[in-house]
Amino acid sequence: MRPNVSEQLDGIRRVLTQVIAPHVTDPYAASILTGLVGALGSLAAGWSSVPQFLRWDADGSAAVLTGARPYLDEGLTAELDEVLDHAPDGDCDVLVLELHHRRLRALLERAVPVLLEQPTTRSHLVGHLRARIERFPLSMVPPTRNPQTGGISADAAR
Amino acid sequence: MNDIAEPLGRWLTDELDQPVRIENLRRTSAGYSRENWLFDATFGTVRLALIARRDPEGSVLDTDRRVEAAVLRALARTDLPVPRLRWADLTGEKVGRPTLVMDVARGTCDGFVLNGDLPRDTRLGLAHQIYGLLARIHLVDWRSLGLGEVLEDPGPAAALRAVDHWEFEMRRVQLEPEPELAVVIAWLRANAPISPSTVLVHGDFKPGNVLLEGDEVTVVLDWETVHLGDPHEDLGWVTNPLRAGEHRIPEVWEPEHLLNHWSEQTGLTLDDRAVHWWNVLANLKLAVIVLTGNHAFVDHRLDRYYQLPVTLYGLLLDMIGA
Numbered sequence: 001m002r003p004n005v006s007e008q009l010d011g012i013r014r015v016l017t018q019v020i021a022p023h024v025t026d027p028y029a030a031s032i033l034t035g036l037v038g039a040l041g042s043l044a045a046g047w048s049s050v051p052q053f054l055r056w057d058a059d060g061s062a063a064v065l066t067g068a069r070p071y072l073d074e075g076l077t078a079e080l081d082e083v084l085d086h087a088p089d090g091d092c093d094v095l096v097l098e099l100h101h102r103r104l105r106a107l108l109e110r111a112v113p114v115l116l117e118q119p120t121t122r123s124h125l126v127g128h129l130r131a132r133i134e135r136f137p138l139s140m141v142p143p144t145r146n147p148q149t150g151g152i153s154a155d156a157a158r
Numbered sequence: 159m160n161d162i163a164e165p166l167g168r169w170l171t172d173e174l175d176q177p178v179r180i181e182n183l184r185r186t187s188a189g190y191s192r193e194n195w196l197f198d199a200t201f202g203t204v205r206l207a208l209i210a211r212r213d214p215e216g217s218v219l220d221t222d223r224r225v226e227a228a229v230l231r232a233l234a235r236t237d238l239p240v241p242r243l244r245w246a247d248l249t250g251e252k253v254g255r256p257t258l259v260m261d262v263a264r265g266t267c268d269g270f271v272l273n274g275d276l277p278r279d280t281r282l283g284l285a286h287q288i289y290g291l292l293a294r295i296h297l298v299d300w301r302s303l304g305l306g307e308v309l310e311d312p313g314p315a316a317a318l319r320a321v322d323h324w325e326f327e328m329r330r331v332q333l334e335p336e337p338e339l340a341v342v343i344a345w346l347r348a349n350a351p352i353s354p355s356t357v358l359v360h361g362d363f364k365p366g367n368v369l370l371e372g373d374e375v376t377v378v379l380d381w382e383t384v385h386l387g388d389p390h391e392d393l394g395w396v397t398n399p400l401r402a403g404e405h406r407i408p409e410v411w412e413p414e415h416l417l418n419h420w421s422e423q424t425g426l427t428l429d430d431r432a433v434h435w436w437n438v439l440a441n442l443k444l445a446v447i448v449l450t451g452n453h454a455f456v457d458h459r460l461d462r463y464y465q466l467p468v469t470l471y472g473l474l475l476d477m478i479g480a
Binding site: 032 | 184185186334335336337338340341344461462463465466468469471472475480
């Protein structure tokens, strides 16, 4: 499949930068274009890791919740069982995987108050969240100086 | 993109009761939360350089123009340098969405002036001047200005009220679950300080929100997040480690210098623990601002978007000792 997704995103980014951008003189449009070009760069570099990341994060979230099962209320454990019973298989569509991932993250968010009460579950939760930050496949560049406004520019770019 | 020129001309013509010509209208790239339109308005022999700040269809921050207009009008009666508000369309009936029209103030904006090319002594003098203005904002007698009628006083529970507000905003705009922020919010609730007094809080005080002419500050901008609250809130915002590049000058204007200067200027007592708590709140607020922008982007109401602020999540977990 050539050009592959990365090549297509990179190509679009290059065309926007080299062909379109020099002709965009309106300050607002130019500022938006700069941000979009940066975001395309981030997508080109990180998109292929997204499915693997979603699977890892869903499994990690499930492990934290399963380990805390004795402390969770019945409603939450029942929902956890339901989500895990319907976990998508390995070759599922990425949107199906994303939905499964979102359901587990929602259960994790709901469980946070309980998970924080016990040292062990707290440690597992924070450990997973910190590992997730390290693995997150699409990065946001730290705020930098915006030469036009002097304000923070946090446009995604690599 | 430009649907504002004609209605703006009609509006100002109504206000001035004479024909007004709108010229040099252009949207600036500055400001992520409002549409900023610079233009010249000519009527008779008069020509005014004006800026229209209009609510966008989508924003990184949803605020109320009624409050901003009331505060600007009240502060115009003080010696604080604030933008001159000319006209306000609070309902959006004039130009489509709520809009404030102000004079273009003198000066230039450089959000990183404290770490720019000026000599260090000049930058240090600017720092004293800029954060002295923050102290003056906190000393504003908001009650005698009547601001108690438009702004709610959260009293000693200002910190918890702020958590309520930002958690509500997060719930309103989050596109997906945010367990990291739930952990941070739990910490904020468990460690909320008591507010020692209620002051006027700017809400987004920074060098990027003042204009400079030479080494003089001419005006303090962007009052859209102004509210009543704990003075530590603004102090937590300006000493946020994430924003060090904007607010600090290495060695000579570190947070302790800024806070001591503020304390000397206001005569108010500082609580270091409260400053740290508001540092954490400041970063929760930044995270929610990103989520707000992404929500508006997905709804096709905003032209910018950002990747999830996961690095900010890491900083927040560090700050709460998780």
